[in-house]
Amino acid sequence: MPQPTPLITLLTDFGTRDAFVGVMKGVILARCPEARLVDLTHEIAPGDIRAGALALRWAAPHFPPAAVHLAVVDPGVGGSRRPLVLRGAEALFVGPDNGLLWPAASRDGEPGGWEIVLSRWDRPVSATFHGRDVFAPAAARLAAGEPPEAFCRPIRDPIRLNWPRPDRQGRSIHGAVIYVDRFGNAITNLSPADLDHPAEGDVTFTAAQQPVRGPSSCYAAVPAGDPVVVLGSTGLYEIAINQGNAAAALGLAVGSEIEVHAAGATEGDQGQGDALIERG
Amino acid sequence: MPQPTPLITLLTDFGTRDAFVGVMKGVILARCPEARLVDLTHEIAPGDIRAGALALRWAAPHFPPAAVHLAVVDPGVGGSRRPLVLRGAEALFVGPDNGLLWPAASRDGEPGGWEIVLSRWDRPVSATFHGRDVFAPAAARLAAGEPPEAFCRPIRDPIRLNWPRPDRQGRSIHGAVIYVDRFGNAITNLSPADLDHPAEGDVTFTAAQQPVRGPSSCYAAVPAGDPVVVLGSTGLYEIAINQGNAAAALGLAVGSEIEVHAAGATEGDQGQGDALIERG
Amino acid sequence: MPQPTPLITLLTDFGTRDAFVGVMKGVILARCPEARLVDLTHEIAPGDIRAGALALRWAAPHFPPAAVHLAVVDPGVGGSRRPLVLRGAEALFVGPDNGLLWPAASRDGEPGGWEIVLSRWDRPVSATFHGRDVFAPAAARLAAGEPPEAFCRPIRDPIRLNWPRPDRQGRSIHGAVIYVDRFGNAITNLSPADLDHPAEGDVTFTAAQQPVRGPSSCYAAVPAGDPVVVLGSTGLYEIAINQGNAAAALGLAVGSEIEVHAAGATEGDQGQGDALIERG
Numbered sequence: 001m002p003q004p005t006p007l008i009t010l011l012t013d014f015g016t017r018d019a020f021v022g023v024m025k026g027v028i029l030a031r032c033p034e035a036r037l038v039d040l041t042h043e044i045a046p047g048d049i050r051a052g053a054l055a056l057r058w059a060a061p062h063f064p065p066a067a068v069h070l071a072v073v074d075p076g077v078g079g080s081r082r083p084l085v086l087r088g089a090e091a092l093f094v095g096p097d098n099g100l101l102w103p104a105a106s107r108d109g110e111p112g113g114w115e116i117v118l119s120r121w122d123r124p125v126s127a128t129f130h131g132r133d134v135f136a137p138a139a140a141r142l143a144a145g146e147p148p149e150a151f152c153r154p155i156r157d158p159i160r161l162n163w164p165r166p167d168r169q170g171r172s173i174h175g176a177v178i179y180v181d182r183f184g185n186a187i188t189n190l191s192p193a194d195l196d197h198p199a200e201g202d203v204t205f206t207a208a209q210q211p212v213r214g215p216s217s218c219y220a221a222v223p224a225g226d227p228v229v230v231l232g233s234t235g236l237y238e239i240a241i242n243q244g245n246a247a248a249a250l251g252l253a254v255g256s257e258i259e260v261h262a263a264g265a266t267e268g269d270q271g272q273g274d275a276l277i278e279r280g
Numbered sequence: 281m282p283q284p285t286p287l288i289t290l291l292t293d294f295g296t297r298d299a300f301v302g303v304m305k306g307v308i309l310a311r312c313p314e315a316r317l318v319d320l321t322h323e324i325a326p327g328d329i330r331a332g333a334l335a336l337r338w339a340a341p342h343f344p345p346a347a348v349h350l351a352v353v354d355p356g357v358g359g360s361r362r363p364l365v366l367r368g369a370e371a372l373f374v375g376p377d378n379g380l381l382w383p384a385a386s387r388d389g390e391p392g393g394w395e396i397v398l399s400r401w402d403r404p405v406s407a408t409f410h411g412r413d414v415f416a417p418a419a420a421r422l423a424a425g426e427p428p429e430a431f432c433r434p435i436r437d438p439i440r441l442n443w444p445r446p447d448r449q450g451r452s453i454h455g456a457v458i459y460v461d462r463f464g465n466a467i468t469n470l471s472p473a474d475l476d477h478p479a480e481g482d483v484t485f486t487a488a489q490q491p492v493r494g495p496s497s498c499y500a501a502v503p504a505g506d507p508v509v510v511l512g513s514t515g516l517y518e519i520a521i522n523q524g525n526a527a528a529a530l531g532l533a534v535g536s537e538i539e540v541h542a543a544g545a546t547e548g549d550q551g552q553g554d555a556l557i558e559r560g
Numbered sequence: 561m562p563q564p565t566p567l568i569t570l571l572t573d574f575g576t577r578d579a580f581v582g583v584m585k586g587v588i589l590a591r592c593p594e595a596r597l598v599d600l601t602h603e604i605a606p607g608d609i610r611a612g613a614l615a616l617r618w619a620a621p622h623f624p625p626a627a628v629h630l631a632v633v634d635p636g637v638g639g640s641r642r643p644l645v646l647r648g649a650e651a652l653f654v655g656p657d658n659g660l661l662w663p664a665a666s667r668d669g670e671p672g673g674w675e676i677v678l679s680r681w682d683r684p685v686s687a688t689f690h691g692r693d694v695f696a697p698a699a700a701r702l703a704a705g706e707p708p709e710a711f712c713r714p715i716r717d718p719i720r721l722n723w724p725r726p727d728r729q730g731r732s733i734h735g736a737v738i739y740v741d742r743f744g745n746a747i748t749n750l751s752p753a754d755l756d757h758p759a760e761g762d763v764t765f766t767a768a769q770q771p772v773r774g775p776s777s778c779y780a781a782v783p784a785g786d787p788v789v790v791l792g793s794t795g796l797y798e799i800a801i802n803q804g805n806a807a808a809a810l811g812l813a814v815g816s817e818i819e820v821h822a823a824g825a826t827e828g829d830q831g832q833g834d835a836l837i838e839r840g
Binding site (some may be wrong): 014015016017018019020021022023025026027029030033034037046047075076077078079126127128129132133 | 564565567569571576596598599600601602603604614615616618619620621622623624741742743777778779780781790791792793798803
């Protein structure tokens with residue numbers, strides 16, 4: 001039976017200005033020439049594990065199930081953090097053991113986990129660029145069909161990364177901004193389930209002392225320049241400004257508190273939604 | 281007869297910082313695993329339909345004729361604008377019906393036009409990310425060989441996008457800057473035909489009160505730091521500074537007026553050139 | 561014998577905002593539809609031949625040996641500089657004859673050299689975009705199997721590009737910063753051989769009046785926010801700040817002087833290392 005073409009996605013905080021990403025691609029193609037390489041992003045802010053973990057979590061599920069996802073946001077490179085392989089339902093994830101891979105790999109339940117054994121590694125390992133020396137060759141080997149067991153030892157304690165859940169206090173629900181995208185849309189940790197599936201205009205989101213009635217059906221539901229809350233493509237509510245930049249205009253950033261007055265909410269009725277996961 | 285590998289180009293204003301582009305690529309590859317994906321640019325300024333339309337117009341003709349060009353600069357996402365497929369000579373263009381696709385698709389004459397019928401769409405459609413939910417899957421279906429008729433209805437009134445033509449006033453011709461590139465070169469809407477094919481040094485371009493004698497044969501025809509007018513690779517004249525940034529130094533931006541004194545021009549002799557189209 | 565898939569890497573200073581890179585890819589794919597395209601970087605600062613040459617030098621050796629490396633940082637476009645093909649051990653390099661290709665192509669010894677003969681070129685050549693009109697089609701022809709001789713004439717005097725070697729003055733060695741990466745790490749021209757292979761903590765690097773004891777084993781060997789010197793992935797020492805930006809914090813830039821007091825160094829014992837070359 002012909003194998004499908006190996007597919008490797010790449011996500012890093014390396015930027016695209018230096019040679020780092022090109023080097024990793026060269027290393028992969030030298031080992032697995034037929035691999036298809038797809039960039040997710042290389043513009044994660046340096047060291048921002050949480051932003052990288054969200055981007056990976058949001059993108060990976062859309063790829064063919066057997067893809068290998070290579071992710072390197074690695075402020076601890078050269079220290080004691082372990083190089084990691086995780087397996088979700090089918091996809092494999094390769095990167096540092098700092099939580100980066102966790103939200104994506106654990107989407108469909110507890111992932112399988114392995115540590116790449118550097119003492120048996122087949123090439124030299126620099127202190128500063130495990131993307132080149134460890135993670136890219138590991139991804140190439142996995143994409144070429146080697147099982148993780150060929151160069152890893154199983155582990156059961158990969159570092160987990162989670163976000164605070166929304167907090168219900170009487171008739172209001174307290175959440176937070178977890179991501180600000182390029183357009184300045186402030187993505188919250190609040191899902192429809194957290195707010196008891198409000199109809200349009202049923203609730204008020206207060207961010208930076210500014211109340212916004214919502215949710216609305218789309219950005220264009222309000223005049224250009226006005227704030228608006230919509231259910232974003234991630235399955236989470238986001239605070240936006242129609243044809244504007246909400247984060248800049250309202251002073252929102254990751255961690256900004258959001259208070260929602262849900263008129264129809266009753267105490268003791270806790271939302272059960274997974275606040276980071278779109279429903280596919 | 282073996283089919284050529286499907287080729288899809290991507291142009292958006294999504295930037296490369298967030299997961300948006302990676303998500304679209306995943307969606308495409310899940311539907312059409314053999315598709316080749318080529319990024320045109322994702323750095324169109326948010327919502328700048330005109331800049332996106334020019335970049336698409338300038339890049340698309342260089343690709344193999346049967347390519348599918350996916351373009352998403354979509355400030356009206358979730359509103360009433362239609363999702364569109366246009367067909368030029370052979371290439372297919374997929375994106376919002378806001379003019380973005382028009383200059384590229386109409387290059388070789390009136391393009392065929394279709395509206396993607398969302399009421400029969402085979403997957404959920406969010407209010408904020410039609411790139412993922414509509415345009416990427418549509419491009420994948422077209423690249424995999426489905427005809428537009430399989431999921432579209434024909435339309436005859438796609439939104440057209442054009443630029444003001446140069447205006448002849450006595451012995452001078454008035455044009456405008458239509459694009460500023462990364463190097464600060466200010467691309468005008470003036471072609472050789474508009475200026476009666478001037479020889480080197482035959483005319484004076486006045487931009488922001490600054491006269492520049494031209495055209496010159498290349499940037500390096502003037503000393504480093506001096507302004508220069510050259511016939512750019514798009515087939516249009518551009519105002520540049522040799523080894524410098526003309527837009528910053530001269531205060532030029534999209535819309536800046538350009539006045540050309542064409543010593544050899546005679547009234548009533550109107551240029552016939554297509555001011556946005558390079559001649560291939 | 562089946563040929564391997566042609567592989568072309570791309571490095572330019574064109575940025576990713578405009579259509580330039582997409583145009584080049586279209587030109588390549590129209591000529592060599594099966595070519596695999598891999599971006600090294602397009603974010604070289606406009607006209608910065610030295611930065612481009614280093615990025616190419618650092619990335620190219622990691623690719624499969626028969627790759628074609630297309631590089632365009634070309635401030636002299638349209639002037640008298642020659643369009644160039646160089647051949648290293650196996651790889652081919654295509655770009656302007658301004659030194660850009662030299663460090664990568666000469667890695668394994670004197671490269672073969674050819675000038676692309678524009679008077680016999682098979683398509684029109686603009687004055688401003690040889691990436692589209694000359695270098696991309698040349699790379700496509702080489703990737704498709706044409707030898708350089710098919711459209712070039714041999715030359716023996718390609719422009720060479722080198723960096724100052726470290727200078728030993730009594731008990732101190734004077735070097736310089738040659739590159740600053742996205743993380744603000746200041747890469748020097750100093751290799752272990754230049755410093756007589758110092759053990760950890762054996763020497764003091766003084767940059768911008770700030771002494772840093774080193775080398776250290778990794779960034780994380782010092783507290784977050786402290787300066788550190790590590791042997792970087794390029795085989796050169798780099799001045800960094802653990803989880804910070806050394807160039808910004810210490811005021812370092814390309815050309816900044818570095819003085820190293822090597823306690824164990826003896827006069828007359830010159831380092832022999834190649835200061836720009838990692839050892840693979």
